[in-house]
Amino acid sequence: MRVKASIQGIEVYQPGKSLKDVKAELGLEEVIKLSSNENPYGCSPRVFPALMELKDQFHYYPDGAAQDLKAKLAEHLEVDERRLILGNGSDEVIQIICRTILEPGAESVMADLTFSRYEAGVMIEGATPVKVPMKEGTHDLEAMLAAITEKTRVVWVCNPNNPTGTMVGQEELERFLDQVPDHVFVVLDEAYYEYVTDPSYPDSLSLLDYNPQIIVLRTFSKIYGLASFRVGYGIAHPDLIQEFERVREPFNVNSLAQQAAIAALEDQEFIAYCRRQNRRGIEKITSKLDELGLKYFPAHGNFIMFDAQLPADVVFQFLLRKGIIVRTRIGGPTYVRVTVGTDEQNERLLEALTEMKRGL
Numbered sequence: 001m002r003v004k005a006s007i008q009g010i011e012v013y014q015p016g017k018s019l020k021d022v023k024a025e026l027g028l029e030e031v032i033k034l035s036s037n038e039n040p041y042g043c044s045p046r047v048f049p050a051l052m053e054l055k056d057q058f059h060y061y062p063d064g065a066a067q068d069l070k071a072k073l074a075e076h077l078e079v080d081e082r083r084l085i086l087g088n089g090s091d092e093v094i095q096i097i098c099r100t101i102l103e104p105g106a107e108s109v110m111a112d113l114t115f116s117r118y119e120a121g122v123m124i125e126g127a128t129p130v131k132v133p134m135k136e137g138t139h140d141l142e143a144m145l146a147a148i149t150e151k152t153r154v155v156w157v158c159n160p161n162n163p164t165g166t167m168v169g170q171e172e173l174e175r176f177l178d179q180v181p182d183h184v185f186v187v188l189d190e191a192y193y194e195y196v197t198d199p200s201y202p203d204s205l206s207l208l209d210y211n212p213q214i215i216v217l218r219t220f221s222k223i224y225g226l227a228s229f230r231v232g233y234g235i236a237h238p239d240l241i242q243e244f245e246r247v248r249e250p251f252n253v254n255s256l257a258q259q260a261a262i263a264a265l266e267d268q269e270f271i272a273y274c275r276r277q278n279r280r281g282i283e284k285i286t287s288k289l290d291e292l293g294l295k296y297f298p299a300h301g302n303f304i305m306f307d308a309q310l311p312a313d314v315v316f317q318f319l320l321r322k323g324i325i326v327r328t329r330i331g332g333p334t335y336v337r338v339t340v341g342t343d344e345q346n347e348r349l350l351e352a353l354t355e356m357k358r359g360l
């Protein structure tokens with residue numbers, strides 16, 4: 001079969017196991033999914049009635065310019081609408097960035113343990129991913145800078161980083177950005193932005209005001225709890241957004257997704273509640289990991305990556321039998337990533353981990 005040679009090395013994305021499959025496989029009634037960094041509290045209750053307003057309009061194409069959502073987002077973020085590009089999830093914005101900027105011969109720098117869609121997007125365009133080892137699970141910005149060549153066009157900084165959960169702070173990021181040459185764009189993927197409570201977290205939108213090389217990515221899939229609808233967005237210089245617009249599919253964000261995102265944005269109380277609960281959950285889980293003597297990376301998103309000190313597959317199967325789905329096969333052979341759940345879900349996870357540590 002003759003297909004593009006550049007896609008041959010791309011691994012097919014392996015999604016976390018679905019609730020339905022696990023319930024059927026194990027005959028369990030109650031299963032909790034802590035494998036895909038979704039919001040355990042769902043989305044704002046305002047979303048459902050807003051969707052009902054569209055019930056007679058399914059035969060119309062969506063507003064391809066997503067004017068209402070863009071206006072709402074611009075107001076919420078306090079940025080000019082011309083700086084926004086919407087995507088069918090930020091996954092699609094990643095793809096649009098790659099399609100717009102990369103071509104064969106170009107290089108793109110990323111951490112060696114980061115969100116997998118950067119590498120895939122780069123390879124689809126026939127460009128070369130350049131992976132830079134992390135320092136204790138954190139982006140090594142100095143080393144990433146050193147990896148930039150004449151051929152580099154895009155550098156990816158996932159902040160907080162998926163899967164490790166670590167972050168880079170404002171000062172370090174600014175020092176890095178000051179040294180990035182003009183021919184390189186820097187993507188700051190802030191999918192977990194709303195969860196961060198650390199005061200040194202960068203204010204990327206203010207950096208973007210004076211730096212046309214920066215592209216910030218955010219999403220409605222995480223704290224907004226709308227992963228099934230697929231809405232993400234990029235914020236960048238208006239001239240670059242215009243280039244992205246050439247590449248974007250005309251109706252890439254569907255009407256229900258636009259409507260859901262607008263309603264969700266209006267409920268910032270829900271977002272603040274989820275952020276507080278998440279922080280409590282992180283504290284609870286990490287103090288138990290401390291007690292069990294299991295090391296973890298500093299967690300700034302809604303997930304924690306820890307070293308189970310056992311083969312990750314064994315841990316996965318053990319937790320699965322308890323009705324808990326976690327994420328493995330990312331990072332080291334003993335690394336496990338868990339999404340922070342509700343108080344009750346976290347409790348179940350911690351009981352299972354304690355039992356595992358005792359028994360295995």
Ligand SMILES: Cc1ncc(COP(=O)(O)O)c(C=O)c1O
Binds near residue numbers: 091158161189227232
């Ligand atoms: C760092 C990061 N970027 C982007 C995405 C993609 O999110 P979306 O659902 O908006 O496509 C994810 C999803 O897990 C992520 O972790």
